[in-house]
Amino acid sequence: MKYIDEYRSPELVRGLLQKINGRAAELPKQITVMEVCGSHTTAISRFGIRRLLPDNIRLISGPGCPVCVSAIEDIDQALWLAAQPNLIFTSYGDLLRVPGSYGNSLEKIRAAGAQIKTVHSALDAVALARANPEHKVLFMGIGFETTSPTVAAAVLQANKLKITNFFIYCCHKLMPPVMHTLLDEKEVAIDGFLCPGHVSTIIGAQAYDFIIKTNRAAVVTGFEPVDILEGISLILEQLISGVTEVKIQYQRGVNKEGNQKARAVMNEVFKPATVNWRGLGEIPESGLVLNEKFAAFDIHRHFSIPDITSQANPACRCGEVLSGRIEPHDCDLFGTACTPTKPFGPCMVSNEGSCAVFFRYPNPAQEAKPGRYQHENQCRKKHS
Amino acid sequence: MCISFPGRIIAFKEDNCLAVIEIGSTKREVSLDLLDEPVTLNDYLLCHAGFAIHKIDTEEAQKSLTLLQEIIDNEIY
Ligand code: SF4
Numbered sequence: 001m002k003y004i005d006e007y008r009s010p011e012l013v014r015g016l017l018q019k020i021n022g023r024a025a026e027l028p029k030q031i032t033v034m035e036v037c038g039s040h041t042t043a044i045s046r047f048g049i050r051r052l053l054p055d056n057i058r059l060i061s062g063p064g065c066p067v068c069v070s071a072i073e074d075i076d077q078a079l080w081l082a083a084q085p086n087l088i089f090t091s092y093g094d095l096l097r098v099p100g101s102y103g104n105s106l107e108k109i110r111a112a113g114a115q116i117k118t119v120h121s122a123l124d125a126v127a128l129a130r131a132n133p134e135h136k137v138l139f140m141g142i143g144f145e146t147t148s149p150t151v152a153a154a155v156l157q158a159n160k161l162k163i164t165n166f167f168i169y170c171c172h173k174l175m176p177p178v179m180h181t182l183l184d185e186k187e188v189a190i191d192g193f194l195c196p197g198h199v200s201t202i203i204g205a206q207a208y209d210f211i212i213k214t215n216r217a218a219v220v221t222g223f224e225p226v227d228i229l230e231g232i233s234l235i236l237e238q239l240i241s242g243v244t245e246v247k248i249q250y251q252r253g254v255n256k257e258g259n260q261k262a263r264a265v266m267n268e269v270f271k272p273a274t275v276n277w278r279g280l281g282e283i284p285e286s287g288l289v290l291n292e293k294f295a296a297f298d299i300h301r302h303f304s305i306p307d308i309t310s311q312a313n314p315a316c317r318c319g320e321v322l323s324g325r326i327e328p329h330d331c332d333l334f335g336t337a338c339t340p341t342k343p344f345g346p347c348m349v350s351n352e353g354s355c356a357v358f359f360r361y362p363n364p365a366q367e368a369k370p371g372r373y374q375h376e377n378q379c380r381k382k383h384s
Numbered sequence: 385m386c387i388s389f390p391g392r393i394i395a396f397k398e399d400n401c402l403a404v405i406e407i408g409s410t411k412r413e414v415s416l417d418l419l420d421e422p423v424t425l426n427d428y429l430l431c432h433a434g435f436a437i438h439k440i441d442t443e444e445a446q447k448s449l450t451l452l453q454e455i456i457d458n459e460i461y
Contacts, residue, residue, distance in 0.1 A: 003390040003428060003440060006449055015456030039387040121434025123415065143433075146388065150433040153417050198388045201430060201438045223387070230452060252445035253388075253430055253438055261420035262437060 003252060007224030016229035017052055023236040024054040032058045032189055033235055034324055036179060037196035038065040038352025039223050045361035047225045057232065060188070060324040061357075063178055063280060064196065066143045067094045067350035068322055070171050071276040073310045075100045078140055078169060080305055082106055082114045088132060090125040091140040093118040094350045097343065101310045122154030129158065129166035138299050140169040146198040148172040148288055149262035152269035155290075155297050167299040170289055174272065175199045176207050177286035183214050188324045192217030192235040194228070197250045202266075204258025205246045212244040222250035269294050278312070278346065279319020316345035321354050328358040335359055388432035390440055393425050403436060405429060 035041060041061045044050060050059055063069045079100045082089035089106070096106040096118065110116040115135075119125050122139050129137035141151040151168065158166040175196060182190060193216065195208055200220045211218040217238035221231030231249045238244045248254050268291070275287025290298045312318070315333060320326040328334050328347065338344040340356050347353035391405030391412065402413050403423070414429065414436045421439050423429065428440040 002392070003445065012452060012456065015453075019456065123434045146432055146437065149418050149437070150435045153415065153435065198430070198432060198437070201388070226452070251448050252440050259418065259420050259437060262418040265418060 004224060007222065007226040009226060012226045013229060016226065016233055020057070020229060020233050020236060021054055023233065023240060024056055026240050027056055027236070030056040030058060031191040031236075031239060032060060032324075033192045033194060033232060034060050034062045034182065034188070034190045035194040035196075035221075036062040036064040036175060036182075037194075037199065038068075038350070039198070040064065040194055040196065040221070040228070041354055041357050042352055043223045043225075043228060045357045045363070047228070048361070048363070049225065049228055051363055052229075053232070057236075059232075060190075060327070061321075061354045062182060062324050063277065063322045065322075065347065065350050065352045065354070066147070066171075066173065067092075067098060068318060068346040068353045069173060069178075069277045069280070070095075070098070070142055070346070071278050071310075072101055072312045073276065073308070074169075074171050076102075076308045076310045077305050079104055079106065079109060080308065081138060081169065081299060081303060082116055083109055084136075084303065086134070087115065087136045087138055088128060089114065089116045089138050089140070090119045090128060091116075092120075092142065094352070095140060095142060097349045098346045099313070099343070099349075101308070101312070122151040123157065126154050126158045126161075126163060126166055129163050130161070133165055136165050136167060136302070138167045138169060140171065142171045142173075144173055144175050144196070144199045145202045145266070146196075148270060149202060149259075149266040152266045155269045155294055156265065158297065159294065164296075166297065167302060168290060168297050169299045170270070170287075171275075172270065172288040173275065173277065174286050174288065176203070176210065177283050178277065178280065179208075180210060181280065181283050181286075182323065183211065183216065185323060185325075190216060190324070191239055192219070194231050194235070195220040195246075197222050197227075197253055200248075200250070200254045200258065202259050202262050205248045205254060205256045207258070208246045212246055215242075215244055217244050219247045219249050220254050222253060277322075279322040313344050316347075318345040318347040318355070321347050328355040331355070388430040388437060390428050391431055393423060393427050393429060395425075403429065405431060405436075407431075 125139035208218045217235040219234045270288035272285040273289040317331040343349045347355035391407040395404040429436040430438040
């Protein structure tokens with residue numbers, strides 16, 4: 001397929017690996033590169049990129065899976081809403097299997113009779129609302145800047161068509177504020193970011209200037225093996241020269257300014273707010289809520305949801321996985337009690353969750369290698 | 385979840401508000417409401433959750449691939 005096959009060329013991959021190996025030999029210390037996009041997490045494991053890299057380049061995953069970063073409180077409220085009569089609950093498929101505080105999931109309550117439908121686009125939910133005027137149709141919006149303009153456009157369409165039975169539960173989150181928080185994490189010590197390709201299609205490479213101000217490298221990277229290896233090579237270049245700048249490797253999909261029209265649509269419908277991230281807590285201005293003008297679409301205005309005491313499974317270490325503090329196989333439950341068919345936490349549920357990705361594409365060499373994180377994990381166990 | 389697929393425009397619908405795109409052997413309809421530049425038949429679009437979000441700069445893509453090949457060919461380790 002065009003724009004995919006060329007970026008899987010074995011010849012280019014070999015050349016880039018040679019380049020990376022040459023540059024890695026010049027590094028004064030081991031470096032840590034974080035990716036913050038679930039599609040990068042998947043591609044890196046799927047193409048076996050970690051095992052191709054020299055030992056002094058560590059790739060870790062951050063909070064790039066939108067389903068995984070959704071707070072347990074939001075999952076519990078969604079479960080309550082989805083059980084209401086005359087309501088059709090819609091969202092993307094990945095969300096359905098995330099467990100709430102009391103063992104239920106949207107998938108389980110659907111089996112028990114709740115009206116829950118998966119959709120590919122928020123526009124499908126608007127169409128459903130039009131076709132079912134006697135029902136309230138709720139769309140649970142999750143995702144980063146790639147997805148939120150599409151949901152904003154659906155709200156605009158519903159508004160234009162005067163549809164009054166379409167509602168939003170907004171869980172949208174913003175990438176730069178959480179990356180900012182991670183830069184301050186002493187425990188993780190990130191040297192460079194593989195910046196998310198399609199989030200950047202919308203927000204533009206300009207959005208990452210704050211990263212290079214802290215002397216960390218930033219490269220907006222695509223999703224094929226050639227893209228990822230070139231992204232890593234460009235990070236090495238910056239770290240070796242000491243001159244950091246926001247580079248765009250993924251030039252076919254991203255420019256400096258981003259998609260201004262999509263941003264305008266997003267800003268017309270939503271505004272930034274302080275929101276809660278799983279494992280990372282509250283981060284200022286890191287999420288979106290509906291603007292007052294579109295408040296009638298907010299499901300919270302139509303239901304008073306009772307207080308629910310939410311609690312994530314204490315044995316699940318998704319919070320640490322999502323912030324790059326541990327890797328999935330450092331969790332005692334990984335691959336034993338917790339598997340994709342019987343997931344404990346959201347990182348094992350979502351296709352793009354780090355735990356599910358590591359389970360699907362195991363890297364025996366890495367699991368056997370006693371790295372810093374395995375060591376920390378052993379210390380933690382000794383002291384607990 | 386933020387993955388977007390590159391597809392080629394093979395038709396327009398509903399007063400050019402929708403495009404039919406071909407991704408490999410599958411066809412999808414996408415809204416053009418979020419695109420910030422004009423498009424024509426055979427253009428390649430990045431599509432996400434029912435919307436086209438970017439027109440792929442075909443020339444730029446070819447140029448950067450050629451440049452990458454040149455860099456690799458000319459660097460000696
Ligand atoms: S392996 Fe399962 S229990 Fe452990 S962190 Fe991942 S999702 Fe949570």
